[in-house]
Amino acid sequence: MRITVQELNRQVLHVINDRNYDMSKLQQQIATGKRLLKPSDDPVDVANTLKLETKLKENVQFKKNINDGVSYMNVTSTALDSMNTLMQRARELAVQGSNDTLSANERAYLNRETSQLFRQMIALVNTEYKGDFIFSGTHTKTAPYEIYESQNLTAQNYINGEMAYFNAGAMAVGSTVQLFNGFDNTVIRNIIPDSFSLSVAGVNYVENTDYTIDYTSGEMTILNAALLVDATPGTANYAPGQVAISFESINSGRDIYGNSISNWGEIYREIESGITMPININADEMTRDAKTGYDMIGTMIRFGQNLVQNNQPGIENAIDEIDAVFSAMLSAQSINGARINRFETTLDRNESNYISTSEIQSQLADTDLADAVMQYATMENVYNAALRTAAKIIQPSLVNYL
Incomplete structure (x- = not known):
């Protein structure tokens, strides 16, 4: 079978390109790991x-x-x-x-x-x-919980309707009344015991002498007739300097x-x-x-x-x-x-x-770097051998000089 010089050249170049591709791939594997x-x-x-x-x-x-x-x-x-x-x-x-x-x-x-x-x-x-x-x-x-601090002694809180109040106007000494929050008319409960104070027209009244408090329920028992007043919103007593109730209470947290x-x-x-x-x-x-x-x-x-x-x-x-x-x-x-x-x-x-x-x-x-480096060295030798062989096989012709 006769092989032309042109075909032989193509085969040699193909082998060289394959080896070059393999070396390039190994180089990438070594470089990237x-x-x-x-x-x-x-x-x-x-x-x-x-x-x-x-x-x-x-x-x-x-x-x-x-x-x-x-x-x-x-x-x-x-x-x-x-x-x-x-x-x-x-x-x-x-x-x-x-x-x-x-x-x-x-x-x-x-x-x-x-x-x-x-x-x-x-x-x-x-x-x-x-x-x-x-x-x-x-x-x-x-x-989960918040400490509500009453601030009913200021005119601003009175205007905003935030004062605490009760109504004992039609009751007698020994009667029990419920404390309410003027802001939203909710019952006042869970009062911290050392936080409560009560005054009427600037006179401070004493717990266990003038009144008693159930701190859990927010109910007050009247022991002094001076506290038999109506302090609900809209009355004269619901004003700064009249009936003033100060306390701290524990409430459940509230959303927006x-x-x-x-x-x-x-x-x-x-x-x-x-x-x-x-x-x-x-x-x-x-x-x-x-x-x-x-x-x-x-x-x-x-x-x-x-x-x-x-x-x-x-x-x-x-x-x-x-x-x-x-x-x-x-x-x-x-x-x-x-x-x-x-x-x-x-x-x-x-x-x-x-x-x-x-x-x-x-x-x-x-990549197994040790193995890849060894393969690369082997391929490099093969590639160089292919180049030397190609140099002998591919001889110059007149075409190279045209």
Whole structure:
């Protein structure tokens, strides 16, 4: 079979171009560190690599979810630890206050500390994480509780209709009246015991002498005839300097429309494919004992009221109530701690899976640099040999000089 010089030249150039392409491909693999540069390099391995890449991205997101959840629950744990400390101190005060040798004044002094403990507890229940209230359930932009501070001694608040009021005008000494909020005519309840004061026409009246207050219900019992007045909106007594009621009360958080919100609802984080876990403890779950029904707000208000009213049996009952609330807080702490352990265990597994998946992906997609360098050296030798051979085979002709 006769092979023309032109055909021989084409074959030699084809071999040289093939070797040059192989060397160029190896150069790219060495430079990028990747064996698979395009789908046609190995369709099966490319498909598997893409699946592994998706798995790695999922692991990264799960890790972010886990770390965020752990941070959230660590803030919860810190708040619960502080609340447990405050409840322990409240119990110590209750034990001290139940001592039958204490005087009414001494119990009143204990109430001052008790009220401050109570305010701090409310502040802890309103703890935030990244701008969200952690104990508000799914209503994370609204605090579970708020301390309403009456400011009814100013003319501006009178004009705005924010003064507290009551109507005892047609009653007798010993009658009980309900306190109302002039802003929205709602019943005033859950008053902090050391915050209440009452004056009429500039005269200050004394609790337990001129009146008594049920701080939970907001009902006032009249003991002095001077307080048998009608102080409802529109009357002369509903004005600055007349009947002035000052107090702080605990209310449920309200949304932007003024509606009370529930602090129930769970917030979840997906920590593995198809597995979600709650990360929050709601305020009721944390502060209310399911067996007895005692809750932190009612317990602390009743405790303070019994101190103010020098009620020793009531103070003794407060010890049991505080123990019940303390038990609820410990239960919430144990639930939160168990969740943190679950998240941290999952995080360890996530990191292990990420490493093993990365290794498998690397085996499929990454260049074996040592092997690639050896191949490149071999190809370079072959390429140079092909060039030398071509130089001998492809001889110059007259055409080269035309």
